[in-house]
Amino acid sequence: MHHFTYKNKMLYCxxxxxxxxxxxxxxxxxxxxxxxxxxxxxxFETGFDGMDHLTCFAVKACSNIAxxxxxxxxxxxxxxxxxxxxxxxxxxxxxxxxxxYSGVGKTRAEMREALYAGILMxxxxxxxxxxxxxxxxxxxxxxxxxxxxxxxDVDPKTHAYISTGLAENKFGVPVDEAxxxxxxxxxxxxxxxxxxxxxxxxxxxxxxxxxxxxRKVKGFIANLEQEGIGVKYLxxxxxxxxxxxxxxxxxxxxxxxxxxxxxxxMECTLILEPGRVITGNAGILVTEVQYTKxxxxxxxxKRFVIIDAAMNDLTRPSLYGAYHEIIPVRESDETRxxxxxxxxxxxxxxxxxxxxxxxxxxxxxxLAIMSSGAYGFSMSSNYNSxxxxxxxxxxxxxxxxxxxxxxxxxxxxxxxxxxxD
Ligand SMILES: *Cc1c(COP(=O)(O)O)cnc(C)c1O
Numbered sequence: 001m002h003h004f005t006y007k008n009k010m011l012y013c014x015x016x017x018x019x020x021x022x023x024x025x026x027x028x029x030x031x032x033x034x035x036x037x038x039x040x041x042x043x044f045e046t047g048f049d050g051m052d053h054l055t056c057f058a059v060k061a062c063s064n065i066a067x068x069x070x071x072x073x074x075x076x077x078x079x080x081x082x083x084x085x086x087x088x089x090x091x092x093x094x095x096x097x098x099x100x101y102s103g104v105g106k107t108r109a110e111m112r113e114a115l116y117a118g119i120l121m122x123x124x125x126x127x128x129x130x131x132x133x134x135x136x137x138x139x140x141x142x143x144x145x146x147x148x149x150x151x152x153d154v155d156p157k158t159h160a161y162i163s164t165g166l167a168e169n170k171f172g173v174p175v176d177e178a179x180x181x182x183x184x185x186x187x188x189x190x191x192x193x194x195x196x197x198x199x200x201x202x203x204x205x206x207x208x209x210x211x212x213x214x215r216k217v218k219g220f221i222a223n224l225e226q227e228g229i230g231v232k233y234l235x236x237x238x239x240x241x242x243x244x245x246x247x248x249x250x251x252x253x254x255x256x257x258x259x260x261x262x263x264x265x266m267e268c269t270l271i272l273e274p275g276r277v278i279t280g281n282a283g284i285l286v287t288e289v290q291y292t293k294x295x296x297x298x299x300x301x302k303r304f305v306i307i308d309a310a311m312n313d314l315t316r317p318s319l320y321g322a323y324h325e326i327i328p329v330r331e332s333d334e335t336r337x338x339x340x341x342x343x344x345x346x347x348x349x350x351x352x353x354x355x356x357x358x359x360x361x362x363x364x365x366x367l368a369i370m371s372s373g374a375y376g377f378s379m380s381s382n383y384n385s386x387x388x389x390x391x392x393x394x395x396x397x398x399x400x401x402x403x404x405x406x407x408x409x410x411x412x413x414x415x416x417x418x419x420x421d
Contacts, residue, residue, distance in 0.1 A: 002281045003033040004370070009331040011368055015397040018286055018329045022366055025390050025401060027288040028309035030377045032402075034395040036282035037067060037373075041074055044240075044274055047256025051263070053270040056100050058238045059085040061275030061374040062283065064391050066402035068092035071278070077120070079238070079273035083110040086117060096120075100235060100271060102149065102199065104129075104170055111136040115144060121233060121271075123149045123197040125172055127181055130191070137190035147195030147235055148173050148181055152216040156201030156209045156239065159320050165200025165213060172198070175220055182229055193229060195271070196221055199237025202276060205249045207258045210239070214262050221266075234263075235271035242280040244371050245323040252277060276374040283373025285314050285389070286329065289365045290344070303339040305361050310343025311350040312383040314369060314376050318349045326352060329366035332359035341367070345384045377403075385411055 003014045011018045013033050021031060045055055056077035059068065063085060068078065069092040077098025078089040089099055099119040101110075104126065111133055114122065124130050124146050137144040151172030154165045164171040173181055185191045200213050214236065221231060236259065241249035250258075252274075263270065287309035295302045316322035326341055337360065341353040352369055361367070380388050387406035392399050 001039065002036045004036075004284055004368070006331045011327070011329045011331070013284070013394040013399075016394045016399050018284075018368060019366065021392055021394075021399055022286055022288070022329070025392055026405065027286055027366065028307075028313055029286050029390040029392050029405070030283055030372065031286055031399075032062075032067060032279075032283040032373055032391070032393050034070065034393060037070055037279060038074065040278045040282060041071055041076065044252045044256075044272070044278060045074075047253045048260075048270065048272070051260060051270055052268075053272060054098060055272050055274065056098060057278060058273050058275030059089055060378055062279040062376070063088050063378045064402050065092040066393055066400075067279065068094060079275075083107070083113050086110070086114055086119070090117060100197075100273065102197070102273075106133075108132065108136055111144075112140065115140050115142055120145060121195055121197075121235070122146045123235065124181075124185075125149045127173075127184070130181060130185055130188070134188045134190050143190050143192045145192050145194045146185060147193075147197040147231070147233060148178050148185075149197045149199065150175055150178050150217055150220060152198055152200065152213040154200050154209050154213045154216065156204050157206060158201045158203045158239075158241070161320060162202040163200070164202075165198065165209075175216060178220060179223055179227070182224055183227065186229060193231065195231050195233030195235055195268075196224070197233075197235035197237065197271070199235075199273065200239060202239050203241040204239045205241040205247050207250045207255060210236070210255065211258055211262060214259065218262065218266070221268075232269060233271050234266070234268040235273065238273040238275045238277070240274060240277040242276055242371065242374075244280075245325065249277075278374075280374035281371050283371075283376060285309055285369040285372040285376060287367050287369065289361055289363055289367065291363060292361060303337055305339050305341045305358065305367075307341060307343060307352065307367060309352070309369065309389070310345040310384070310386065311347065312345060312381045312386050313343075313389050314352065314372055315379050315381075316375060317352050318347075319379075324352060324372060325370040326356065326358065327368050327370065328359060328361065329368055334360040336360075345386075382406075382411055387411060
């Protein structure tokens with residue numbers, strides 16, 4: 001459920017006409033619905049009612065501080081994967097005691113920053129990372145709270161690029177080697193073992209892989225206990241999928257129920273790191289049609305709709321061949337044609353949709369690229385020296401810019417002409 005609907009043939013975000021935002025902000029822009037963001041966060045949360053748990057929003061899915069702040073105010077924490085995300089989460093007012101740091105490549109500087117902030121837990125992904133964390137914590141005269149990220153070797157049955165829990169993926173420590181690492185960590189002066197973590201992938205549409213991974217992690221926790229190592233936190237990562245097209249992902253409540261069943265009798269605080277399922281369908285990318293054209297001469301005529309948003313703004317179609325529904329901002333029942341919807345970037349891979357049936361589309365029309373609230377703006381770049389899009393947040397009848405459209409000056413920020421011969 002989201003709050004992007006037609007009223008009198010015009011697309012609204014809650015009670016704001018999308019056209020009004022475009023008139024004031026220009027295109028392209030990301031548009032988020034506060035009611036949808038809150039609703040999705042709440043729906044996820046209530047599934048775990050009565051269980052000791054902490055929901056740490058995965059910052060990489062949608063990292064604008066205005067949005068992080070909403071989740072923070074609702075009691076949420078943050079799952080971060082870089083020093084930059086730590087900085088954002090702190091600026092957004094997230095309690096550092098609710099921040100989890102994941103990722104395979106943490107630098108010394110990033111470790112220092114996170115230790116200094118006093119985050120809840122580092123999810124350590126390799127033996128060398130553990131050694132480095134011990135060193136850095138010793139230098140600061142503090143102790144790092146850690147979990148190891150276990151790689152359970154479970155197939156999440158999702159796109160290969162966002163599968164993370166298979167033995168062949170770069171993530172985590174194999175179950176078989178993890179015990180040895182916990183024993184090593186136990187003897188380290190500046191390391192405190194507090195948890196076990198696991199995250200097997202993104203856009204999962206089935207519950208079974210989650211359960212399979214959880215069972216393996218549970219078995220592992222039992223092994224730890226035999227060695228006298230107890231853990232306070234069980235971090236199950238994120239990964240619950242959403243509907244882009246015809247997927248049938250589990251409802252967050254069914255996901256929660258499956259976990260609840262598996263966890264009966266366990267004493268840990270559960271940590272969850274949802275990203276996509278919270279923000280994915282709470283944001284759209286609004287773009288204006290620049291040109292339409294028909295290329296003849298091939299096997300069949302090919303229609304193109306050229307828009308002012310591109311793969312630098314929303315990279316998912318190019319990167320994963322991902323499907324995003326695209327609808328006109330002014331509802332139309334005109335004749336439908338098969339078109340490619342493409343951006344202005346000089347790459348054939350710069351498309352938002354291929355061979356898509358769309359009602360007759362004309363220069364100047366606004367289109368909404370749906371389900372763009374996760375891995376949309378946060379993956380955007382300046383490729384082709386395109387200033388990044390504005391981000392706008394709606395609440396009921398009001399809207400506010402939460403990130404200005406970049407200007408040309410921003411593109412050159414930090415860039416210098418050379419003084420060398
Ligand atoms: C990306 C990521 C998440 C969030 O994944 P979603 O599929 O967006 O829920 C959670 N935890 C970790 C460690 C991640 O890398």
